[in-house]
Amino acid sequence: MLDVARIREDFPILSRKVHGDVPLVYLDSAATSQKPLSVIEAESNFYLNANAAIHRGAHALAEIATEHYESSRAAIAHFIGARPNEVVFVKNATEALNLIAYGFSNATAKFRNGSQLLAGEERFVLKPGDEIVLTEMEHHANLVPWQEVVLKTGAVLKFIPTTDDGRLVVDNLADIITERTKVVSVVHQSNLLGTLNPVQLIGEQARAVGAWFILDACQSVPHMSVDVTTLGADFVAFSGHKMCGPTGIGVLWGSSEALDALPVFLTGGSMIETVYFDHSTYAKAPAKFEAGTPMSAQIVGLAAAVKYLSDLGMDAIAEHEHRLTAAALSALQQIDGVRIVGPTEALNRGSAISFVVDSLHPHDVGHVLDSRGVAVRVGHHCAWPTCRRMNVPATTRASFYLYNDESEIEHLVSGILAAQKFFGVA
Amino acid sequence: MSLESMYQEIILEHYKSPQGKGLREPFAVEVHHVNPTCGDEITLRVHTAADGTIDLSYDGQGCSISQASASVMFELVQGKSVDDGFALEAEFLELMQSKGEKSGDEDVLGDAVAFAGVSKFPARVKCALLGWMAMKDAVSQNIGVGNGR
Numbered sequence: 001m002l003d004v005a006r007i008r009e010d011f012p013i014l015s016r017k018v019h020g021d022v023p024l025v026y027l028d029s030a031a032t033s034q035k036p037l038s039v040i041e042a043e044s045n046f047y048l049n050a051n052a053a054i055h056r057g058a059h060a061l062a063e064i065a066t067e068h069y070e071s072s073r074a075a076i077a078h079f080i081g082a083r084p085n086e087v088v089f090v091k092n093a094t095e096a097l098n099l100i101a102y103g104f105s106n107a108t109a110k111f112r113n114g115s116q117l118l119a120g121e122e123r124f125v126l127k128p129g130d131e132i133v134l135t136e137m138e139h140h141a142n143l144v145p146w147q148e149v150v151l152k153t154g155a156v157l158k159f160i161p162t163t164d165d166g167r168l169v170v171d172n173l174a175d176i177i178t179e180r181t182k183v184v185s186v187v188h189q190s191n192l193l194g195t196l197n198p199v200q201l202i203g204e205q206a207r208a209v210g211a212w213f214i215l216d217a218c219q220s221v222p223h224m225s226v227d228v229t230t231l232g233a234d235f236v237a238f239s240g241h242k243m244c245g246p247t248g249i250g251v252l253w254g255s256s257e258a259l260d261a262l263p264v265f266l267t268g269g270s271m272i273e274t275v276y277f278d279h280s281t282y283a284k285a286p287a288k289f290e291a292g293t294p295m296s297a298q299i300v301g302l303a304a305a306v307k308y309l310s311d312l313g314m315d316a317i318a319e320h321e322h323r324l325t326a327a328a329l330s331a332l333q334q335i336d337g338v339r340i341v342g343p344t345e346a347l348n349r350g351s352a353i354s355f356v357v358d359s360l361h362p363h364d365v366g367h368v369l370d371s372r373g374v375a376v377r378v379g380h381h382c383a384w385p386t387c388r389r390m391n392v393p394a395t396t397r398a399s400f401y402l403y404n405d406e407s408e409i410e411h412l413v414s415g416i417l418a419a420q421k422f423f424g425v426a
Numbered sequence: 427m428s429l430e431s432m433y434q435e436i437i438l439e440h441y442k443s444p445q446g447k448g449l450r451e452p453f454a455v456e457v458h459h460v461n462p463t464c465g466d467e468i469t470l471r472v473h474t475a476a477d478g479t480i481d482l483s484y485d486g487q488g489c490s491i492s493q494a495s496a497s498v499m500f501e502l503v504q505g506k507s508v509d510d511g512f513a514l515e516a517e518f519l520e521l522m523q524s525k526g527e528k529s530g531d532e533d534v535l536g537d538a539v540a541f542a543g544v545s546k547f548p549a550r551v552k553c554a555l556l557g558w559m560a561m562k563d564a565v566s567q568n569i570g571v572g573n574g575r
Contacts, residue, residue: 361490363492367429371429379463379464379465384465387465393488423438423490
């Protein structure tokens with residue numbers, strides 16, 4: 001059991017008031033989580049005591065900074081069951097997914113230009129008619145980059161469908177993921193619906209046809225124990241800011257084999273082996289994907305975040321969230337006129353709960369909640385096609401994390417009732 | 427923060443009984459505007475009548491602010507000259523950008539002054555402007571301004 005009262009002391013922002021003197025009820029962690037003092041202090045301490053350019057310079061501070069940087073990489077790798085050289089630092093999951101997508105576009109462009117491909121790059125060449133399989137519940141970050149790949153390569157998109165209650169239809173995967181499939185990229189846990197997807201099953205089919213298997217793990221890694229080596233994936237992407245870490249830092253995990261083969265994305269300093277006026281050779285992964293001076297302080301902050309989460313225990317966090325999710329689903333469904341968009345039971349589902357209120361637009365629900373200090377997200381949650389699939393223009397989304405408790409569910413419920421009363425739809 | 431400071435009664439009335447809602451023919455130009463952060467949408471048709479006045483119709487979905495504002499916009503702009511329509515748009519835009527500092531001239535803006543409180547909420551200003559921006563875009567295209575030159 002998590003001691004939530006104790007945990008909340010680590011997050012001073014949760015004690016602040018909004019709109020003058022209204023206590024904050026923060027139910028928007030699926031958008032971004034709050035940061036504990038240990039993370040803020042780790043980032044601050046790096047600037048106060050260790051800041052220098054890493055991996056260069058022959059002075060003491062540069063070595064101290066580099067040690068901070070690489071020990072942080074090791075800690076973050078350990079958190080997801082990976083080896084340090086399989087962890088690439090990026091800005092966020094969006095950049096990680098773009099990095100992979102650009103690998104396909106770039107390999108294809110080089111191939112069509114007759115340029116020399118590096119070892120393994122041929123595995124990323126797409127031909128017209130090759131298929132990229134996504135799901136009907138992707139965040140825009142795992143959809144739009146592939147639409148761009150399609151425009152550049154002639155590959156086509158296919159989608160694993162979603163049921164009306166927000167589950168993936170996986171009983172005919174072999175009809176969707178076929179020998180024409182070159183890429184399967186799916187969300188581990190939906191940010192809109194909360195659904196936890198059977199990714200091992202999808203990964204098995206991807207592997208059976210020799211397709212690359214990519215996971216958007218933005219909403220799973222912060223909330224449950226994830227060992228990337230057991231998911232059957234080639235690449236896994238997630239963001240630091242949703243897991244108590246700073247903004248501006250995300251992770252692309254790839255198997256050594258996959259990262260070695262994947263073409264470079266951003267190029268320039270730090271990612272090279274040798275440079276001549278007319279050509280260059282590249283460093284090995286992860287350095288070959290980390291061009292330019294990195295976000296060192298944020299990486300140190302993310303290492304502090306995974307320490308914070310590990311000290312509490314990811315299983316304990318998951319159990320806590322599961323209990324809150326079950327309670328919130330039950331409480332919301334007891335309100336007349338409220339409908340959950342996504343699975344209505346806590347089984348195989350995370351704590352992001354989307355809902356609609358009859359005759360009320362989510363923006364108006366969100367505004368009434370905000371007036372009472374309850375912070376939720378409203379809109380399409382960067383999953384606009386998924387909203388259309390679920391036949392809703394938008395939703396209100398409450399999401400729970402390790403610092404939330406049952407009393408906040410009551411605030412949410414009373415806020416929804418107040419919105420219905422204010423607009424006269426109760 | 428009182429909800430009533432933003433949701434004036436007149437806004438709720440327009441939301442519940444939107445004026446002029448529903449697409450009509452004939453029309454010269456149709457535009458579709460969205461608020462990409464929340465998915466609110468409006469489709470708006472316009473043609474300028476023989477006497478140079480604006481004839482509008484619209485349909486949309488969205489929050490109370492976006493839908494009520496479109497309704498108020500319709501009441502104010504329908505049948506007005508293009509110049510008067512654009513002047514109203516400019517006046518309303520200035521009110522929405524005032525961050526709560528202006529109350530609006532009721533003699534000019536009529537029911538639209540009820541949206542003054544919305545200007546204090548940056549996230550909702552776009553909602554209030556959705557219908558107005560669609561009108562300005564459509565009328566501009568219709569009279570050949572800002573389209574292809």
